[in-house]
Amino acid sequence: MKKLSWFDKLIFFLNSLLAIALILAYFLPYIPPKSYPLISVLTLGVPILIIANLVFFLYWLLRMKRQMLLSLIIMIVGFGFASKFYKWPFTSEDRAGKYSIMNYNVRMFNKSVWTEEENIPEKINAVIDESDPDILTIEEYYKNEYLEKKYPFKFIKYRSERSSFGQAIFSKFPLIGKTSLDFNVDDFTGDNNNAIFTDVLIEEDTIRLYNIHFQSLKVTEDVQEVDNFKDKQESKKVVKNISSGFVRQQNQAEKVYQSIRESAYPIIISGDFNNTAFSHTYKHVRNDRFQDAFVKKGAGFSSTYNLNYFPLRIDFHLLDTVFEINSYERIKVPYSDHYPILTTFSFKN
Template structure:
């Protein structure tokens, strides 16, 4: 440090702070949010921490300073961690899998008029038609007669008997048991989030398919309106809302984990987690058992949520090890605040 200028010393100070932050983030998937709800908020900042440490490493490398070792070691230690955030683009000649599944949070097909663009339901239907998935899972579903006619088998769970809003599973294959985990019955959430599952018969195989929509953090408007953060009270409110959401997600993910563990069939999880791959929520569901389709076959950042250029992947396809993941695609269309994801897979012998 003696040979560093005052400016470089300041740079290294910030480098050290962000390196420590990334180290803490490595442990977040194993720390229940109930124990340290405020620290859990750091989960959402992991992509920035990774990028920042990479920038610091390049800065010191270009200056041929040994301070580059700090960020380099942090990045190497967490290489597997970073692979959940970014996958190096590659060209694969591997054919698509025998079966396909799409997940799409459709934001009620614009029933709430969140965008002035016209014909959103028809445009979303066109996207689904072009991909033509064998299985389709939808969050924030609003009654869509076209899809209900297109797919011969379906499981639609509305939030109430008088509502047309909820979650849906559409399938070209027969569905057996249809069940809901009903988060709201345990006071884990409001009425808009839930997990549903069904048993799908694919030829001679039976698989258990989950459509999950974990607790929303309800901070989108606050994050996009940067001016809100100029007010300390607003900033504290946002952090408190996120912390509360993480605690609810912990309860929900633990309930899902128990259901998955009790399944006698291989499992596929599809849905909107409202959290990243660096979270306790994600770790509970995957539980070292399920494969992340993006980690296996994705490329680039593959953000699934449109948040002002911030790379946020919160929608997932997680498959049991009896499945071979053949391809993964994020379809970038502006018809919702989420992008649909499409995975093809095969069943191993």
């Protein structure tokens, strides 16, 4: 440190702070938000922490300073952690799987007019038609006659009997039984979030399929309200609102996990988690049992939420180990605040 200039000392101080933050982030999936809700907010910043430590490493490497070891060691320790964030692109000889599943949060097909672009429902339908998935799960669904005619089997759970808003599962295969976990009944959330599941008869096999939409953290809405965090009081309010959302997600994840444990069939989980792969919510549901389709076959950052310059992967396909994941694709189309994801899979022999 004595040989460092005052500027390099400042850089190393910042490097140390962000390195410590990344180490803390490694433990966050194991810490229930109910215990430390404010700390859980850090999971949203993990992509920035990883990139920042990489930049610091490169900075010290170019200057041939041993301070590079700090970020290097921390990134090596968390290599598996980083693989949930970025996958190095490679050419795969694997062919598409026998079956396909798509997840898409369609933001009500623009019923709320969040964008001035015209014919959003038709454009979303065209994206779905092009991929033609065997199974389609949708969050923030609004009644769509085209899809309801396209797929012979469906499970649509509306917010209420008089509502046309909710979640949906569409399938080319028969659906046996339809269940809603009804988060709102347990006061875990408002009526906009839920988890539904059904058993799907794929040829001679039966699988259980979940469509999950966990509590929204409303990050973008809150950030806009406080004018980029210029007001300290409003900034604290934003953090409090987000941390409260983490606690609700934990309650919801626990309910989903209990349902998963009761299933006698292999499971596929599809949905919008409203949280990252570094969160307690993700870890509790995945529970070292399920394969993350992106981790297996993805490439690049594969951000699934349209947030400028900030890669957020909050939509997931998690598959039991009886399935072979053959391909994964994030389809970048600007018709919702989420991008659809498409996974192809087969049954292992």
